[in-house]
Amino acid sequence: MASNDQNMRLAFKYFNKGMLLLWRLGLGPWINMWPAQTGQIMVLAHRGRKTGQLRHSPVNYCLVNGGLYCTAGFGAGSDWYRNLMATPDVEVWLPDGWWSGRAEDVTDQPDSLPILRQVLVASGFAARWAGIDALGMSDAEIRQHTEGYRLVHIRRTLPRTGPGGPGDLSWVWMVSTLVLGLLQLTHRRRGRRS
Numbered sequence: 001m002a003s004n005d006q007n008m009r010l011a012f013k014y015f016n017k018g019m020l021l022l023w024r025l026g027l028g029p030w031i032n033m034w035p036a037q038t039g040q041i042m043v044l045a046h047r048g049r050k051t052g053q054l055r056h057s058p059v060n061y062c063l064v065n066g067g068l069y070c071t072a073g074f075g076a077g078s079d080w081y082r083n084l085m086a087t088p089d090v091e092v093w094l095p096d097g098w099w100s101g102r103a104e105d106v107t108d109q110p111d112s113l114p115i116l117r118q119v120l121v122a123s124g125f126a127a128r129w130a131g132i133d134a135l136g137m138s139d140a141e142i143r144q145h146t147e148g149y150r151l152v153h154i155r156r157t158l159p160r161t162g163p164g165g166p167g168d169l170s171w172v173w174m175v176s177t178l179v180l181g182l183l184q185l186t187h188r189r190r191g192r193r194s
Contacts, residue, residue: 008130009074019043019058026170029095039124042070043093043166044154046103049086055079060123061094064115068092068101068154071119073130075148084152092154093166099156107151116151117142 022031023043031041042061045054057080061070072081084090084103092099106112120127120134120142127134132145 005074016058020056021169023058023093023166024169025172026167028093028166032095035122035124037124039126040122042068042095044070044080044084045091045093046080046083047087047089049083055083060119060126061092062115062119062122064118067115068094068156069106069115069119070152070154071116071123071146072150072152073126073146076150078150081150081152090154091160091165092156098160098165100158100160101154101156103152103154105150106153107149109151112151113139113142116146116149119151120146 019031019041020043022028028041028043031038039060040062041058044057044059046057047053048055059070059080061068063069072078076082085105088103090101090103092101106115117134117139120132123134130145132142134142137145
C-alpha cells in the first residue's frame, strides 16, 4: 500500500507541474471545461512554511453555497496543506479570476462530510484514481476511504490583478504565432523562387 501511495504522489507531482504550466499559459479556464473528466482544478499560491518562498499547487476544488473548498487527499502531511496551516493567507487562481483568500481547516465541522463528497465529485478522475466513487459510496464508505483527508475552506477576500498570476506566460502564444507566421512567409517566398 505504501508503494501505491508513493506512486500516486509521484504521478501527481508531474501532473501538477503540467497543470501549473497550463494555467500560466492562460489555459486554466479551458482545463475546467470538462469537470467530469479532468475535475475542477484551481491553483493555490501559498508561502513555504520553512523558506517563505511562494509555492503553487494545483488542487481540485468545489464551490458549495458560495464557499470555496478543497481537500488534501494525502492528508495532513501534504506540503501545501502544512504551508496553509502555517500561513493561511493564500491566493487562488480560478477559471473566473484571481483572488486573495484565507484558508481554514474545516475537517471536524459537523457539515464537512457532504462538502467533502462534493469536492470528491468535482475532482473528476482524481477521486476515481484513488478508488473513491463519490456518487456511489455511502457516507460510512466515504469516511473510511477518506480517513486522514483534510477539508480546507478558503474564504476569498479580494480580487487580484497584475503580474505573477494566471496567464503570466500567455505572451508565449503571441510570440509563437509571430514566429510561425514569419516561417510561413519565408517558406512561401522560397517556393515562388523555385
